[in-house]
Every structure is written in structure tokens, then in C-alpha cells.
Amino acid sequence: MTKADLVEQVAEKTGLTRTDVAVVVDSFLDTIKRSMEEGHNIEIRGFGTYKIKLRKARKARNPRTGEVVPVPDRKVPVFKPSNEFKNMITKLPLEEE
Numbered sequence: 001m002t003k004a005d006l007v008e009q010v011a012e013k014t015g016l017t018r019t020d021v022a023v024v025v026d027s028f029l030d031t032i033k034r035s036m037e038e039g040h041n042i043e044i045r046g047f048g049t050y051k052i053k054l055r056k057a058r059k060a061r062n063p064r065t066g067e068v069v070p071v072p073d074r075k076v077p078v079f080k081p082s083n084e085f086k087n088m089i090t091k092l093p094l095e096e097e
Helices: 003-014 018-037 083-090
Strands: 042-044 048-055 058-061 068-071 074-081
Touching: 003 018, 018 042, 018 048, 074 083
Parallel strands: none
Antiparallel strands: 042 048, 048 074, 058 068
């Protein structure tokens, strides 16, 4: 599902125009990104939590040359689904890809 698909479905359910829904979706996503950029975690009950985690420095190996390359500390965004959301997904039947 793309952002356009999401906008379309919300517009159908709410009766709002696609343009209005697109503004809301863009604002929602921008707010999440901006809040995380400021170091805040975001918790949406029943859905999940967006957090920033620190990945420690490590040594990696260049597969082409075998040379050891240092990888510095870095912050990465992570999403942890709520138990309610995980339980809903685990009940879905498995599909072949």
C-alpha cells in the first residue's frame, strides 16, 4: 500500500476530499519525523511505538577486499508494534508470495 492508497481509503471512509486527506496524512507524517528528529518517542496506543535507538560502534568487513572497516555509533529509527497489533497480524492466514 502506498501513501496515495492510504489517502484514497481514508477519503472514502470519511467523505473528505482526497486533497484534504493528503494534507492531513502529510502533516501527520511530518509531525512524526520532526518529533523524532528532536529526540522524542511516539506512542500510538493499539498501534505501536516509534523510537530512536543507538547502534554501537562496531567493526565490519568489506566483502570485496576483506578489509576491516570501522562503523561509528549511529542513531536509527525503529518501530515496535503494540501487542494488540501483533496479535491481529498473527491471526492472518499465511499467503504464498
